[in-house]
Amino acid sequence: MESISKFAHSSARQIFRSKVLKVCVISPKVVCVELQVPQSFSFHPGQWVDVIVSRNNELAKQQLSETFCFDKGFQKEFIKDLKDDPLDRDEFYNVTGFSMTSSPFVKEKITLGIKLTDHYITNFMHNHVKEGHVLNVAGPGGTFILPxxxxxxxxxxxxxxxxxxxxxxxxxxxxxxxxxxxxxxxxxxxxxxxxxxxxxxxxxxxxxxxxxxxxxxxxxxxxxxxxxxxxxxxxxxxxxxxxxxxxxxxxxxxxxxxxxxxxxxxxxxxxxxxxxxxxxxxxxxxxxxxxxxxxxxxxxx
Missing domain, CATH: 3.40.50.80 (Nucleotide-binding domain of ferredoxin-NADP reductase (FNR) module)
Known part of the structure; x- marks a missing residue:
C-alpha cells in the first residue's frame, strides 16, 4: 500500500483573474461560488484563496466584467501590491480569504463557501457577483491542512x-x-x-x-x-x-x-x-x- 504522503506537494501561490462558473444559494446567509482556476493551480484540502476587491465601489463592479482590462499603470501597481505588500493592509483593495469546500482532485475549478457578514467583500459576493463575472483571486494560502x-x-x-x-x-x-x-x-x-x-x-x-x-x-x-x-x-x-x-x-x-x-x-x-x-x-x-x-x-x- 502507498502512503498518502505522495500528495504532500507544495502549492505555489498565484494571482489570477477567475471566472465565476456558478453561484448557488445554500441558505439565506450562505452562498456557494464555483470559480474557474488556471490548470497550474493546486491546493491542499483545508486551504483558502483571497478574493481581492477594489475599495472603489464603481471600479469593483467594473472589474467583474470579463472584458475589463487594467491600464498599464494600474496593472503594474495592482501586481506589485499583491506580490510585495501584506494584502490585508493594502490601501487600494479589500481582501478576504474564503476556504475551498471542493476536493483538490477536482481540476481547473474550485468551490468557495461564503457566509454573509458585515464585511464589505462578503456583501459584495452575495449581492453583486453572478455567473459569468470575473474576480481577482490570489492563493492558495493557509496552514490548516491534512497532516x-x-x-x-x-x-x-x-x-x-x-x-x-x-x-x-x-x-x-x-x-x-x-x-x-x-x-x-x-x-x-x-x-x-x-x-x-x-x-x-x-x-x-x-x-x-x-x-x-x-x-x-x-x-x-x-x-x-x-x-x-x-x-x-x-x-x-x-x-x-x-x-x-x-x-x-x-x-x-x-x-x-x-x-x-x-x-x-x-x-x-x-x-x-x-x-x-x-x-x-x-x-x-x-x-x-x-x-x-x-x-x-x-x-x-
Missing part, C-alpha cells in the same frame, strides 16, 4: 473532523478529498468521522452535500450532526448508520460515543470554528485522553 506525515507510519490512523457553523468549509474539502483518495487503488483507506455543530437544520450548511459524500464513501465516512436549538433528546432515525442527527452541542458524553477507545490514542483530530468552540473542544478531547499533538485547528476572532 500527511501523521499517516505515514504503520499505525492505522482514523481522522476526526469537528466543526461549527461556517467552520465546516475547510473540513468539507478534507472530507471530499479523503473520499476521493480512498477510491484510489493501492492507497491505505482512512476512516473519517465528521462531527458538525450548528444551531438548527437551516444553519447546517452543506448538509445534503455532506450526506451524499458520506453515502458515496463506500463505508469509510460517518457524520454526526449536532443541532443546539432543537428539543432535548431530539434524534432523527436514519436508514444509514453512517449518518446521525442529535440535539444539543458537542460535549464530552457524545464525544465518547462517537470516538472509540482506540482512536483516543491514535486518531487525528482537526477542529475548525470560533475561538470559544475550539478551546472548549481542546479541553474536552484532552479530558478524554487525546494528546495535544494529535489536535490541529483553525479558529477565528
Amino acid at each position: 500527511y506525515q501523521e499517516f505515514t507510519n504503520k499505525t492505522k490512523r482514523q481522522l476526526f473532523l469537528i466543526g461549527a457553523g461556517i467552520g465546516i468549509t475547510p473540513l468539507l474539502s478534507i472530507f471530499h478529498f479523503i473520499k476521493d483518495l480512498n477510491k484510489l487503488q493501492n492507497i491505505e483507506k482512512i476512516s473519517t468521522t465528521l462531527l458538525y455543530s450548528c444551531r438548527s437544520e437551516v444553519e447546517c450548511y452543506f448538509r445534503e452535500e455532506i450526506i451524499n459524500t458520506t453515502i458515496d464513501s463506500d463505508g469509510t465516512h460517518k457524520v454526526h450532526f449536532f443541532q443546539s436549538n432543537t428539543p432535548d433528546n431530539y434524534f432523527v432515525p436514519s436508514d444509514n448508520d453512517q449518518i446521525q442527527t442529535h440535539s444539543g452541542r458537542i460535549h464530552i458524553d457524545n464525544l465518547k460515543s462517537c470516538v472509540d477507545h482506540t482512536s483516543i490514542k491514535d486518531g487525528i483530530f482537526m477542529l475548525c470554528g470560533p475561538q470559544p468552540f475550539i478551546y472548549d473542544l481542546e479541553d474536552q478531547l484532552s479530558t478524554l485522553g487525546v494528546p495535544r499533538d494529535r489536535m490541529h485547528y483553525e479558529k477565528w476572532w
